Amino acid sequence: MSGAERRAAIVQAAIRRFAIHGFRGTTTRELAAAAGVSEPVLYQHFATKRDLYTAIVDQLIAQAHERFDERAKKLEPEATDREFLQWLGESILAYHSEDPDRVRLLVFSALEGHELADLWFEKATMDFIRWVEKHLETRIAAGAIRPESPELLAKAFIFMVSHFGFMRLLFPKHCTTAPDSGLVERLVEIFLSGIATNQQTPTDSHDKS
Helix, strand or coil: CCCCHHHHHHHHHHHHHHHCCCCCCCHHHHHHHHHHCHHHHHHHHHCCCHHHHHHHHHHHHHHHHHHHHHHHHHHCCCCCCCHHHHHHHHHHHHHHCCCCHHHHHHHHHHCCCCCCHHHHHHHHHHHHHHHHHHHHHHHHCCCCCCCCCHHHHHHHHHHHHHHHHHHHHHHHCCCCCCCHHHHHHHHHHHHHCCCCCCCCCCHCCCCCC
């Protein structure tokens, strides 16, 4: 292998190892063995653990961008809000299902209070939220969406769909196996329309007579 190939192999092995055993349950010796190298070779490529964590985050971001950009080609430039949210929701669920190791790694890092979680949140999560937020700001300015905090709206939709992705990963036997498109369609409908019937019920009445 070339130096770049060996470095990439170490990063990939580290992702798999951390995703299964967590950060606290993995030693540098085990990392080196999983990558098929000695510990000195491991340190030649990554002088510190933070160097390795940063490389992992950078690779995860590059992979996410590649898949996201590929999916973006399917989104029509003049897509309606419903079509945009449908595409966004399906992309989020695909992110969770296409590479479970990646999601497990991020869950481990967050639960263990690991610095990789902060690196990921700063470099990827917030960028993604802001991207959706900017789209919603445009639609609010156009009068297509009621005035509301774009940040709140972006997080509300992203987190709602993401939770389904997490639950299917954590409890596959107990979660729906319905196609992503059908599930997202229902979530988009709820998000856009709300759950109120627009008919005042007796408990909603303010009449005190």
